[in-house]
Amino acid sequence: MPSCPSRRTALLCTASLLALPRLQAAPAKKLPPPPDVWPRAAVVPGGVARLSLGPAATRPQAHAGEVPLLVVGDAIEWTALVGIALAARPGDATITVTAPGEVPRRVPYRVLPKKYQEQRLTVSPRTVDLSPEDQARYEREREHLAGVMATFSPAVPPRLQMQVPAPGRRSSSFGLRRVFNGQARNPHSGMDIAAATGTRVRAPLDGRVVDVGDYFFNGGTVWLDHGAGLLSMYCHLSAMDVKPGDQLRAGEAFCKVGATGRVTGPHLHWSVMLNRAMVDPALFIAA
DSSP states (O other), X not given: OOOOOOHHHHHHHHHHHHHSOOOOOOOOOOOOOOOOOSSOOOOSTTSEEEEEEEOOSSOOEEEETTEEOEEEEOSSOEEEEEEOOTTXXXXXXXXXXXXXXXXXXXXXXXXXXXXXXXXXXXXXXXXXXXXXXXXXXXXXXXXXXXXXXXXXXXXXXXXXOOOOSSXXXXXXXXTOEEEETTEEXXXXXXXXXXXXXXXXXXXXXXXXXXXXXXXXXXXXXXEEEEETTEEEEEEEEEEEOOOTTOEEOTTOEEEEEBOOSSOSSOEEEEEXXXXXXEEOGGGGSOO
């Protein structure tokens, strides 16, 4: 049986260990910043939820109710992008996901509250109350636009970061709630960009023109389909140099800023719609 070291030997060994230089921990390597992800997530009314669907060999299908959703990613991980309507109430929500050979499953998420700014204005009653003729026109146009907003083409956009369609100051924010003469109106469903009449408007992404028209409230209007339920709308235009079916490349000019429809001055109203919900365009742009 080996003998135990003497007390002196043990002390000498301990002293030798203490005399050794301390090992310095290697500096932590800085990880590269995560890649930009578009659109940015904002799980609030008027925002976008990014819901992980996990891996799958083929792109799964996802629906909010009966409305198809945009699904991006690859076999390693798929993500459903859910546009949340401005009228959505905060609380629990779910989407349904189906994949070949699998039982449909539900993916939950929670909509958080957000308080948007409110603006109270006193204006002439003629500005607020529509005549019977104008009301009838508005109803006809609303029915037509409901069909436009239901557009869904299966091709998934290759990229989702958008460029701002026109230069200028942002004059009215998304979600602003206006009250005219004590009567609440629908919240502002887009981004207003102050620009002079005739300023060129450029496509923020590749897209197909799906509607061109002159509407009571929106004036000269063009709708673009970017694929898989992602649409964009441009209103109050002075010129529209396209027709339904035209294909546009990102950055291509296709219309001009104006002051048509129910407006007080020239500007571009730009809306982005995802799965039939108007969402904040700022979530798709870098600044």
